[in-house]
Amino acid sequence: MRTNSRRRIVAAVAVTCALALGTTACGASDPADGSAVKDVASALEAGGKVTVWAWEPTLKKVAADFEKKYPKVDVELVNAGTGDKQYTALQNAVAAGSGAPDVAQVEYYAVGQFAIGKALEDLAPHGASSHDQTFTTGPWSAVRYDKGIYALPMDSGPMALFYNKKVFDRHGVAVPTTWDEYVEAARALHKADPKLYITNDTGDAGATTSLIWQAGGRPYKVEDTKVGIDFGDAGTAQYARTWQKLLDERLLAPVTSWSDEWYKGLSDGSIATLSIGAWMPANFASGAPAASGDWRVAPLPQWTRGAKAGAENGGSSLAVPKASKNKALAYAFIEYATTGAGATARVSEGAFPATREDLESKAFLETAFPYFGGQQANQVLADAARNVGTGWSYLPYQVYANSIFNDTVGKAYVSSTTLAQGLDAWRNASAKYGAEQGFSVGK
Structure with a gap:
């Protein structure tokens, strides 16, 4: 915002x-x-x-x-x-x-x-x-x-999939390993219980850019005072197509992250997964203690089956x-x-x-998390860190760009604007601002 x-x-x-x-x-x-x-x-x-x-x-x-x-x-x-x-x-x-x-x-x-x-x-x-x-x-x-x-x-903040095992087991839904499977799991869970959503999303610049990063998109190029902004690459398009399905079918909980309602959703299982950074475990334990033992950690779903691509979040x-x-x-x-x-x-x-x-330390990798049912979750998270995609750049004015996300991409969450159209508007607004500040901005 x-x-x-x-x-x-x-x-x-x-x-x-x-x-x-x-x-x-x-x-x-x-x-x-x-x-x-x-x-x-x-x-x-x-x-x-x-x-x-x-x-x-x-x-x-x-x-x-x-x-x-x-x-x-x-x-x-x-x-x-x-x-x-x-x-x-x-x-x-x-x-x-x-x-x-x-x-x-x-x-x-x-x-x-x-x-x-x-x-x-x-x-x-x-x-x-x-x-x-x-x-x-x-x-x-x-x-x-x-x-x-x-x-x-x-x-x-290497990303992983935090999922409520109790919810997935109750409804007989397999933990997704690809984003296509993730969409199918979202449909199955919501069909089984209309109050159940695979995740929440009301529009978040950091989450969006992280998933684009994982998909292979590299929208930002920075060299001295030259800035390139292009959301037309294949990775970004793949993210936008997939996430658009979740939006169109209303499979995302309209709950703002870090709110009391969000923590309630994590506690009662109505929010069944989070694709988020590895710093999240402590927040689960402090914010949703009632769900201790219900959650587990899995690798982030992949855009290409069999791949091990990752990204940072936070x-x-x-x-x-x-x-x-x-x-x-x-x-x-x-x-x-x-x-x-x-x-x-x-x-x-x-x-x-x-x-x-x-x-890589043994003590770190073998740490058992009571919150995650005794799982040695750091093994999953450390593997995610090793597979973060290279070549990612942020804009030299990313704080400003993120601040106008909801004025551009955010419209896809509340109107007929598509994510692709919202990303294009975000690109244009960010480019205009950069040019006004003296940068040479192109694609």
């Missing part, structure tokens, strides 16, 4: 970029002088204060562990709001020239927006380039922009704003929080790892 705060964020960042187009490519890295890596060790020795803006709860343990390891360092965790609320505060601080944190949590889809506005430090000179093999493909690609590394991945990184007064110490903290002992500690607190090492 469009919000004024999101408009202000992207407008301010994009205008900064547009003003810079005549002198340098947006997102270009500052030259590395080789001294920054040494500065990190010196900063830890000297100590000081690091202010971290983040809403992710596992960072509390990380901060405590970091302070214990480096007694001269004081980590101040500040919850400046979730998502766009924090982004508004961050952009206001950047614009004012004061009050910015040393570290900020930034979701993957928003990294490019802040990087291109030169609001984030390029971390490559600080040592981030050494982590080229540390993280899984999707998160690592999401924090890189125009040869720079603008954050380190904090978690990961996830966040830790970045160092350009306005940080202590960049070397800030980098030391985010490196600790996202790799090695810090990453392992976060996983033990319930985060889904973005690091290859943690994904």
